[in-house]
Amino acid sequence: MDDLTEMLKGTLEGCVLEIIGSEETYGYAITRRLNELGFADVVEGTVYTILLRLERNGLVQAAKRPSGLGPPRKFYALNDAGREELATFWSKWEYITSRIDKLKEGGR
Amino acid sequence: MGIQDIIEGKKQWRAHMARVKALPPDYQIVYKEIQRYIFKVGPIDLLDGSLLSGILDFFEEGVAAGKGVLELIGNDVAAFCDDLIKDSRTYADVYQESISGKPGTAEK
Amino acid sequence: MNFWETMTGSDLTREWKAFEARAEALPADHRAAWEEIKGHLSLYSDFTGRNLMPILDNALGLLEETASDGQGIHEVLGDDIEGFCAALAGGEGARSHRDRWREQLNRNVAKKLSRPGG
Numbered sequence: 001m002d003d004l005t006e007m008l009k010g011t012l013e014g015c016v017l018e019i020i021g022s023e024e025t026y027g028y029a030i031t032r033r034l035n036e037l038g039f040a041d042v043v044e045g046t047v048y049t050i051l052l053r054l055e056r057n058g059l060v061q062a063a064k065r066p067s068g069l070g071p072p073r074k075f076y077a078l079n080d081a082g083r084e085e086l087a088t089f090w091s092k093w094e095y096i097t098s099r100i101d102k103l104k105e106g107g108r
Numbered sequence: 109m110g111i112q113d114i115i116e117g118k119k120q121w122r123a124h125m126a127r128v129k130a131l132p133p134d135y136q137i138v139y140k141e142i143q144r145y146i147f148k149v150g151p152i153d154l155l156d157g158s159l160l161s162g163i164l165d166f167f168e169e170g171v172a173a174g175k176g177v178l179e180l181i182g183n184d185v186a187a188f189c190d191d192l193i194k195d196s197r198t199y200a201d202v203y204q205e206s207i208s209g210k211p212g213t214a215e216k
Numbered sequence: 217m218n219f220w221e222t223m224t225g226s227d228l229t230r231e232w233k234a235f236e237a238r239a240e241a242l243p244a245d246h247r248a249a250w251e252e253i254k255g256h257l258s259l260y261s262d263f264t265g266r267n268l269m270p271i272l273d274n275a276l277g278l279l280e281e282t283a284s285d286g287q288g289i290h291e292v293l294g295d296d297i298e299g300f301c302a303a304l305a306g307g308e309g310a311r312s313h314r315d316r317w318r319e320q321l322n323r324n325v326a327k328k329l330s331r332p333g334g
Contacts, residue, residue: 027166028173045181048166049191056195070172071165137328140285144292145321147281149314150274150304178329185325186318199270200306206267 005041012042014089016050017078020060021086024077027051051076059085127164135167135177138185145189151196159192231269238276245289246279249297256301271304294320 012034019030027047034042051074054060059082067073078086128139143160153159170180181188239250253275257268282292293300294316303313 028169041182043180043182044170044175045166045188046191048181049188049194052162052192053195071168073169074165134329138325141321141324141328144278144282145317147274147278148304148317150271152270178325184322186321189321190318198306199274200304200310203267203271204306 001038003041004039008039008042011089011093012046013050013054014086014093016047016054017059017082017086017089020054020076021078021083024075026073026075028073054082124161124164127168131167132171132177135171138177138181139163139167142185142189145186146193149189149193150199151193152199152202153193153196163192235272235276238280242279243283246283249289249293250276250279252297253301256298257305268305275301275304 015034016030019025019033025033027044030051031042031044031047034047051060051062054076055062059079060076061079063075063077064072065075128136131139142163146154146159151159167177167180170177178185239247242250254272257272278292279289282289299309299313302308303310303317
């Protein structure tokens with residue numbers, strides 16, 4: 001689906017937290033995962049800015065590891081604050097989707 | 109690393125620009141435009157020096173992966189920049205706060 | 217106290233001299249732009265020197281960086297230095313200027329990337 005950028009904006013950070021939460025990983029792999037999920041427009045640059053913010057806000061642990069070729073890769077894992085943030089994201093997400101579903105079904 | 113240090117040809121900055129020059133032409137063009145934009149906007153994060161070198165790390169990874177620069181960060185380079193500095197106050201913010209006597213009143 | 221007294225009559229003198237020394241090293245066009253920028257920023261009546269220092273530093277840095285890169289002054293600032301200064305200080309109209317910088321950035325990238333060999 002095209003043109004999801006605006007709508008995705010606020011939720012992408014939560015998606016990235018979720019992906020990091022399931023295993024320690026790096027930017028390119030996170031981008032691939034989101035692309036495979038169907039968010040084709042997400043580029044590595046977008047993920048980079050999100051990772052930068054997560055790191056600055058102390059939600060992830062980052063470690064540089066040598067990669068097969070090229071410069072070392074930065075791997076990210078969630079810390080306690082990150083796990084808490086992720087839980088908050090999902091509860092907000094549930095709240096929003098339940099309200100919007102209700103709206104769509106014409107309920108009150 | 110202050111902006112003044114950056115510009116005055118201090119060792120760190122020369123090493124930084126040497127890394128820029130080692131990038132392929134398309135990356136160099138985009139990097140320089142990004143740097144110029146960030147200088148204008150003036151995020152106070154610029155002072156710790158990791159913002160610009162972080163972009164370079166990221167770009168070098170992109171080069172190693174054989175990607176074009178716009179493939180890496182998307183066509184909207186300005187959006188990428190704004191995402192990078194989203195959480196940072198700017199010198200303009202600081203100035204506006206100092207003359208109004210309270211934080212948060214600067215035009216965003 | 218006016219702009220110049222603030223600049224020259226306080227602890228900022230040393231910093232200010234350093235600015236001027238850096239400006240001396242700029243090519244003529246860029247130095248002229250620096251003079252103009254100082255002139256505009258001095259109009260901010262509530263200017264105390266200290267709070268605009270980093271903004272001046274940024275502006276000077278931009279001039280130095282573009283001069284060393286061989287860029288013309290017009291290409292860097294456009295023809296509206298007054299507006300540029302307002303945007304630097306974050307005053308009225310800063311938002312529309314930032315939008316202009318944003319467009320300029322994307323336009324420059326598109327233009328330069330389409331040119332063979334950069």
